[in-house]
Amino acid sequence: MRFKFLCQLLFLALTMQIARAQGTVPTFEHSVGHRSYTLVGSDPAKGATTTIPTVLVPITLSFDAKKLDGKPYQMGAGPDVESVLRSPVFSRFAFTSGGTTQYADAMLRTTFPAASEWHTLLAKPEVKPVTITIPVGYGYVLTSRKDGSSFAVVDVNYLQKALFQQVPKQDGKLIIAMTHNTTYYAVNDATVCCSWGAHGVDSSTGNSFVLASYLKHAPGIVEDRDVQPLTQQLAEFINDPLHDPLLDPALQNRGVHFPGNAFPRWMRPATMRPGDQGRCGGTGVASTYFQLEPTDTNRKNNFPASKAYLVQSDDATYHLQNVALLPWYTGNGDGLGSTYSFPDAKALNEPARPCSARGRQTDASAGMPTAAALPLTGAPNGHKLIGYWTGHGAAGAPFPLHEISPQWDVIIVAFASPVKNAPEGTLRFQLPAGLDAAQFKADIALLRKQGKKVMISLGGGGEYFTLAHASSIPNFTSSVSSIVSEYGFDGIDIDFESPSLTIAAGDTDFTHPTTPSIVNLIAGLRQLHDHFGPGFMISLVPEGTQIPSGYPSYGGQFGSYLPITYAIRDILSFIDVQDYNTPPLEGLDGEIYQAGSVDYHAAMTELVLHGFNVGGDPKQFFPPVPADKVAVGFLTGDATPAVVSHAMDYIITGKAPAGASYKLLKPGGYPGMIGAMFWTIDDDRLANYKFSNVIGPQLHSYPTNR
Missing domain, CATH: 3.20.20.80 (Glycosidases)
Structure with a gap:
């Protein structure tokens, strides 16, 4: 009976993977040992240039929970479009590894350093703005009285579904949807917070997409800046293009594998905030729920934060996300380089360490306390x-x-x-x-x-x-x-x-x-x-x-x-x-x-x-x-x-x-x-x-x- 159930799950996962691959952006497979991984672009061994048609969708969020002059409060990403177009997401910048090119292309070229004359580029995008209403109960707006900045907290599952009710199927194109000063919670539960977005294949339309926030004049407690969230989600999409963010991550934790790259359970490295070391990050690219990178320093209940990699143009400085490369998750394999992070190669200096089935590298509860409990003294005081x-x-x-x-x-x-x-x-x-x-x-x-x-x-x-x-x-x-x-x-x-x-x-x-x-x-x-x-x-x-x-x-x-x-x-x-x-x-x-x-x-x-x-x-x-x-x-x-x-x-x-x-x-x-x-x-x-x-x-x- 159990074998039959597992076979049904395997067939379901395989069917979903084939269905979602049709109409998505171009992908190729690379094997490391007995495992195969899907990435965006074409086989690096063939040395071709892949140019991906792109649709940039600036989202205006309209909040029923907050009113301004009697009307729903709105936060729009339209004014951020020009900054994103000039950023390394679409424009060429000089990187220490990968050459002078776009962010995603430089990341892939660092992953496969032996591939010459091989590129994966995003075409100049069509811009298609949309407005999405956030009903009461699906998000809210926080405003700093000190500097007047506003920040939104939104249900990412609701937003993804609402987005693709307005954006129809776009065969072979990458949808890059962006909000303004917004963080997200997952699985329709605001205690599962916070991330900078989502990415993968939308199950309702088959669209390849990246959904993230642009940060401008964000409150001072937000450490990330400008296109850092966009580059994080873009990098995770490049490394895992068939991921479905609407599937319950808990199923993956129980060993049920759906479309998307799956890695051995990895342990959060010492680069993450004290208290996270020794905890499992997940079996996918970035951590379960929050999609935090191994280079991030924050975890649940905080805005994601990571030391940014700075690049500069004639008129602006951009903050880019340092991300773990494929060799970090898999170890050095055929055709892969020995660099574990990008753009800063020093952000991760060794490959991932495996996590045990208990969820930690070691069992933290193995020993009895070595200190004594203090006796209770004094009369009751009501506290x-x-x-x-x-x-x-x-x-x-x-x-x-x-x-x-x-x-x-x-x-x-x-x-x-x-x-x-x-x-x-x-x-x-x-x-x-x-x-x-x-x-x-x-x-x-x-x-x-x-x-x-x-x-x-x-x-x-x-x-x-x-x-x-x-x-x-x-x-x-x-x-x-x-x-x-x-x-x-x-x-x-x-x-x-x-x-x-x-x-x-x-x-x-x-x-x-x-x-x-x-x-x-x-x-x-x-x-x-x-x-x-x-x-x-x-x-x-x-x-x-x-x-x-x-x-x-x-x-x-x-x-x-x-x-x-x-x-x-x-x-x-x-x-x-x-x-x-x-x-x-x-x-x-x-x-x-x-x-x-x-x-x-x-x-x-x-x-x-x-x-x-x-x-x-x-x-x-x-x-x-x-x-x-x-x-x-x-x-x-x-x-x-x-x-x-x-x-x-x-x-x-x-x-x-x-x-x-x-x-x-x-x-x-x-x-x-x-x-x-x-x-x-x-x-x-x-x-x-x-x-x-x-x-x-x-x-x-x-x-x-x-």
């Missing part, structure tokens, strides 16, 4: 260290609750998950392998006796949950009640991530929601609270898109937790927004912030503490959440103890650390706020309690918030 527990210890061994550091005040067990092929709304909790149910229940009772709170989290990343029908509410309340009662949990934590909660079209008032899944969830939460009584705890852990993204735009996934937070504000125990699952966002000071900084944590938390105009509409004001119901969410694998410590001190006391640019609207801070949440307690333990041993004592030393 709490909150953490998620999954039960996974060193080298796959179980991690029982009674071994948790005493610094943790609230332990949230992850997860009770939706049951597939069961009635809608049904959830089930399964103990991690190796743990005994009786001991687990005894551990919960022990922790509660020590004054800890132990909750069960519902949902979790990658799990889809909905209560689309009111008739399903009893399934939800019954299954959750059974879990809580059986194990003795203090309450529930709601972790239904995108796309589980999506605001329906036409639902514009967070105080009176009409989206069935949201309305029914609110009803279910109230029924659970009524059933268990006033001591029953309910917490919310929204992604950044589900609360603070409601400031620039309200609809779809943006702001989807606002109606829930507002509706259960009287029975809400606390809310802790995930400051790690988030695209760039705007603070109350009118400036744009990226995740991972003290400024971001302060700005996004103050949105919740201060309240804000939902979707920028002063008639839709989301009121402040009381400070004693607000915590900040951190990711152990992404944050550092120093940044967390500075952020918590700033938010609670108002004392800004050196280098902070965001100014709290309440200068004295918010001494009543709870504290910090971490995903996960398990990872903190394996990292020698580097967060709990620092942040726990810090929180517990503050004056009481009661």
Whole structure:
């Protein structure tokens, strides 16, 4: 049965590859060992010149979520066309390798240095502008009050589909579509952010295309400039012209190969930002989801950034993307050069290293902690260290609750998950392998006796949950009640991530929601609270898109937790927004912030503490959440103890650390706020309690918030 399934997948992939190759730009195949790779152009051994007809499509984006003089706000790439035509994308520049030619041609000639009189050139393009409307829920605009610059965050899957509804099939031509000052998120989920575009073959039209942004007068936090995003996506297209960006990258991670070049899993090199080393980049050209180059220094939740290669003409300087060449992915093969990156040959000085099936070159969880957890001292002060527990210890061994550091005040067990092929709304909790149910229940009772709170989290990343029908509410309340009662949990934590909660079209008032899944969830939460009584705890852990993204735009996934937070504000125990699952966002000071900084944590938390105009509409004001119901969410694998410590001190006391640019609207801070949440307690333990041993004592030393 399994063999038959694999054969069907292979046949599907082969059929799709043949279908998409018809009508695309010219390509050739080059073999390295037992693998064959498709690239743009003609066989270098034949020494011919291939000129590719090109259509340049400047896109004007029209945003329903932002108005200017009562009309949708527009950002157009039309004024950027001349700069792109004069750039190395279409004009000849002198490169250290590859000669004086266009960017893509020089890159290919560096890949195959022995090929003489061989070129792959882009013809002077036809220019065909289009306007695309971005509905509420598919993107938003951020504006810097300081310099007036604007930047858009857009669903790349939606944009690609909308683009090729206007651009018909162009046999043998390359479509280069460009937006202005725009970054993109993937798979219709704004937490999967950010990239500079997409490339490959559009499955609906068969068009070969490159979609990217031109950056002009972008906000100061954007490091890349002018045609750098265009050259990145163009280079990736040249090296992988049959890629289909609308196919789910998760399928490729599970070994299902669709059209496009596939490489052995490669490890992100030391050139990438600290914390990325040792992580797998993927099996394709650039990394999965974000299409980051191995030369990039940023990763998820940031604008892509890379040290640019500068070239100059008589009237302009252009920033070009350094990219990995085919030999970097494959190693030196027949006909390939020994240069691993272009245009800067020094950007990558050795070929890719393979990644293990576990996703890292080495198993980072192989050892037990070598440091001791600090004991809890002092009387309770209302400030709490909150953490998620999954039960996974060193080298796959179980991690029982009674071994948790005493610094943790609230332990949230992850997860009770939706049951597939069961009635809608049904959830089930399964103990991690190796743990005994009786001991687990005894551990919960022990922790509660020590004054800890132990909750069960519902949902979790990658799990889809909905209560689309009111008739399903009893399934939800019954299954959750059974879990809580059986194990003795203090309450529930709601972790239904995108796309589980999506605001329906036409639902514009967070105080009176009409989206069935949201309305029914609110009803279910109230029924659970009524059933268990006033001591029953309910917490919310929204992604950044589900609360603070409601400031620039309200609809779809943006702001989807606002109606829930507002509706259960009287029975809400606390809310802790995930400051790690988030695209760039705007603070109350009118400036744009990226995740991972003290400024971001302060700005996004103050949105919740201060309240804000939902979707920028002063008639839709989301009121402040009381400070004693607000915590900040951190990711152990992404944050550092120093940044967390500075952020918590700033938010609670108002004392800004050196280098902070965001100014709290309440200068004295918010001494009543709870504290910090971490995903996960398990990872903190394996990292020698580097967060709990620092942040726990810090929180517990503050004056009481009661």
